[in-house]
Amino acid sequence: xAGVTQTPKFRVLKTGQSMTLxxxxxxxxxxxxxxxxxxxxxxxxxxxxxxxxTTAKGEVPDGYNVSRLKKQNFLLGLESAAPxxxxxxxxxxxxxxxxxxxxxxxxxxxx
Amino acid sequence: xxxxxxxxxxxxxxxxxxATMNCSYKTSINNLQWYRQNSGRGLVxxxxxxxxxxxxxxxxxxxxxxxxxxxxxxLITASRAADTASYFCATVTYNDYKLSFGAGTTVTVRA
Numbered sequence: 001x002a003g004v005t006q007t008p009k010f011r012v013l014k015t016g017q018s019m020t021l022x023x024x025x026x027x028x029x030x031x032x033x034x035x036x037x038x039x040x041x042x043x044x045x046x047x048x049x050x051x052x053x054t055t056a057k058g059e060v061p062d063g064y065n066v067s068r069l070k071k072q073n074f075l076l077g078l079e080s081a082a083p084x085x086x087x088x089x090x091x092x093x094x095x096x097x098x099x100x101x102x103x104x105x106x107x108x109x110x111x
Numbered sequence: 112x113x114x115x116x117x118x119x120x121x122x123x124x125x126x127x128x129x130a131t132m133n134c135s136y137k138t139s140i141n142n143l144q145w146y147r148q149n150s151g152r153g154l155v156x157x158x159x160x161x162x163x164x165x166x167x168x169x170x171x172x173x174x175x176x177x178x179x180x181x182x183x184x185x186l187i188t189a190s191r192a193a194d195t196a197s198y199f200c201a202t203v204t205y206n207d208y209k210l211s212f213g214a215g216t217t218v219t220v221r222a
Contacts, residue, residue, distance in 0.1 A: 004153075031208055042115075042199055042212030043154070050208075058209070090153055097141060097208035102153035 002026050006091050006103035013081045013110045021076040021106050023091030029101075031094045032074040033058075034066060036087040037105075043090060049074055081110045115143075115200045115213030123219045130187040132216040134200030135180075141203045143176060143183050144210065148197045157185075157198075190220045 004025045013019055023032065030051050035043035045058030047066040055066045063085060065077045074093075078085060086109050092100040115136045124130050134143070142161045146154040160167045160176045160183065167174045173186040187194055197217045201210040 033209070040214060042201075042214045043210075044212075045209060048209060092154075094208065097203050098159060099144070099156045100154075100210060102146075102155070104153045105151075 004091055004093055004101050004103040006089075006106050008106060009104065010107045011109070013078075013108065015082060015110060017081050018077070018079050019081065019108075020078075021089055021091075021108075023074045023076070023093075023103060024072055025074075025091075025093040025101070026072065027093060027095070027101065028071070029093035029095050030071075031096070032068065033092045033094075033100065034064070034074065034076045035090045035092065036060065037090060038087050046076065046089075081108075083110045086110045115202055115211060117198070117200055117213045117216040119216060120214070121217045121219070123221065124190055125221050126190060126192060128190055130190050130194070130218050130220075132185050132198055132218070134183045134185070134213055136183075136200075136202050136211075137181065138204055140178075141205045141207070143174075144201045144203070145172075145174060145183075145185050146199045146201060146212075148199065148215070150196070154199065187218070190218075192220050192222055194218060195220045 033048040034046040049068040052071040089106045091103045094100040118133045144159045145157045148154045171188045176183045197215045199215045201212045
């Protein structure tokens, strides 16, 4: 079982460039989440989804968009990257309000 | 805003000693969870305690919950070098499924 897989693992962007982070889960979970983690801070929720075709804003959604076209995939997009978006991004999935399963993270640097 | 706050921010102990960290939160919760994050890795779920529970054990882990004080503690007994990690508490409020994380406690276990 792969669990939650994030691609890519590392990425360097220039200011203004765009990119998409992919999250895939093989546990048939309804709920999926995107977080960012900055030094000395816990995880902050960017966007989440409660099922295929649905998305909702989290705590820090500005500058990001998401899509959940297939139940197993949750995409996070940055249309015009900014240095403030330099962070480690984590995807997670869950069956309900209990345990969340996390991917290994994507380290993004925006220069 | 983040719901939980961990204390202390950092903890250094000798192998074999116990490690205790605390989490305080602001609003009523459905459940509280503890996660571990090893350096450069994703978060791993450790234990979940529901609002109607006061104590829970899992191996060398003991979690307590005091809803009247809106606080929880995580005790790791007989620590090992492999316990070196950051530990995060996360809360789920009623009628919700999103986790709200604290900033974490960094635990270093010295050999």
